[in-house]
Amino acid sequence: MIFTLRKVVALCIATTLSLTGLYSNNNISNFCFDGDIPEAQSASALSCITSPVLICPSAYFGCPTDLTHPDITGYATASPGDPSCPDPIVTYSDEVIMNTACTVKIHRKWHAEYPPGTGNPWLYSECIQIIENIDDLAPVISAMPSDVTVTGNVANCTVAVSWSEPLITDNCLISSTSSSHTSGFAFPEGVTTVVYTAI
Structure with missing residues (x-):
């Protein structure tokens, strides 16, 4: 019935x-x-009818070696949806989209809800923060020494040549640098190309 x-x-x-x-x-x-x-909890649960106001931190773009802790990438902030609501609790969870030597991509979901027993459990707010630590720019080698022409006067016709090292910079960490010859090398007769490499 x-x-x-x-x-x-x-x-x-x-x-x-x-x-x-x-x-x-x-x-x-x-x-x-x-x-x-409890009376206070019941009154709060019934009077609070608005989800928390959640503000996501800005997207974070860094280098692959950067830490992804919120101390570095930023925290979300939350406030009560209305004066009748208690202070919300903010948590987060990570979805790792990519994790390689050169690329780290994370979608961080921030979640705000009221403490258990103090508000309606279905009143919550969420937002997604994008975190991308990518090294997609090649190192820059600048201040390369000019071409040098020297004349040898020894029996084997080799001449030691010195020069100032070039400047190597990168937006992220440089993993290694190398050169085919170092300053002070004794060059034989002929034309020799000096090559610098940065990774």
């Missing part, structure tokens, strides 16, 4: 939550249950 609720007579907030109703067939006049809900 299906009963239809016509009128709610009373709703009491206390350690025991009681609800009395009149039904269309008058076979059931009331019902109640013990919820053991």
